[in-house]
Amino acid sequence: MFYFLLGIYFFYVAAKVWLAILQINFIRAEAKKPAVVLEQNEYETAAAAAITNQKFEIASLFYHAAIFMMWACWGLGAISGHAYKTGDIGDNVFMVMVFLLVSSLLELPLNIYETFVKDKKLGFSNVTPKIFALDLLKTLALMLVFGTLFVWLVLLCIRFLGEFWWFWAFLLSFGVALMINLIYPTLIAPIFNKMQPLEEGELKSRIEGLLAQCGFKSSGVFTIDASKRDNRLNAYFGGLGATKRVVLFDTLVKKLSLEEIIAVLGHELGHFKHKDILKMIALSAVMLFAMFFIFGNIPDAAYGALGLSPAGGGVIVFLLLFSPIFGFLFSPISSYFSRANEFGADKFAGEISNKADMISALKKLGSENKAFPKAHPLYAFVYHSHPSLFERINELENDGK
Secondary structure, three states: OHHHHHHHHHHHHHHHHHHHHHHHHHHHHOOOOOOOOOHHHHHHHHHHHHHHHHHHHHHHHHHHHHHHHHHHHHHHHHHHHHHHHOOOHHHHHHHHHHHHHHHHHHHHHHHHHHHHHHHHHHHOEEOHHHHHHHHHHHHHHHHHHHHHHHHHHHHHHHHHOHHHHHHHHHHHHHHHHHHHHHHHHHHHHHHOOEEEEEOOHHHHHHHHHHHHHHOOOOOOEEEEEEHHOOOOOOOEOOOOHHEEEEEEEEEHHHHOOOHHHHHHHHHHHHHHOOOHHHHHHHHHHHHHHHHHHHHOOHHHOOOOOOOOOOOOOHHHHHHHHHHHHHHHHHHHHHHHHHHHOOOOOOOOHHOOOOOHHHHHHHHHHHHOOOOOOOHHHHHHHOOOOOOOHHHHHHHHHHHHO
């Protein structure tokens, strides 16, 4: 069973490496052709950035494979021994939190390289060592406080709710996910970024008019100081129900024109009008249910092969260790529906604002974010939640023809 589990993991690594190489070769070939969407120099810069990111992904996969081997061959047995003997819920919570804490610390070399080397070189990262350290401490504090509580609740499900514990753990996890979405813009995001109401002016009045036109009730329009960490542009509608709010990155406000910002928000409102958020929540619930069903019915021998107990914290650690494989297998499904939603939202933005403004905004987003406008079809099928820039602009230009 031990070698069977290793085989599954390394097949997953090999598949992801193959897809990354496929994407690299595709981009290299496309970069030699005349530019599309972007200017020639921007096109070549975006190609170089995309290849750099794929190479980093490959290196990360091998690094994570080494960590997996460490856990599988020695680490899991080392941290689970005491909890396995006592069976105490407190000992099991401690074991899971040790796994999470050590895993987070082992991620540090990759995070440091990505932030201070790769993204600095690409012109994205503005993170200082102080900001990085504070973000790390805040993240670990949130994990220790809320992670400990969540792990304890899941362990209660495993201990007291019988063979169908996984169903109740699924309901708990889904409820927690909804709660996080509810409180994120008001309680979590401000921990990391300064969030303030958008200043009075034409932009705010245009946005409020657009929201009223679409029947979108929000708790306000806000900007965040994203530029202190990253130069990339973004905007989102955060929260659920009464906590919904429009959040603009300060980079977006600085780089896009008023009409382009309205087009981008029109796109986001398209998701609201088409109920895409509710659809994706429902899809996430189905996928989360499938994950808990699968991991709730793993043979005891699989746990024993890794030195874990088939009960208590061992179940959670096993799920955490192998959940990336589950995510990879189900990624094409969520990506397919997400891409369809994006086309619909683009079309809505073109109708409520102006197609030319939406196209201009997409081109500027691609330029500023160094997003290569094409992707290998198979790579996009597996990973991409958004169609390529080339596909999105082509769809807008040819809609109705």
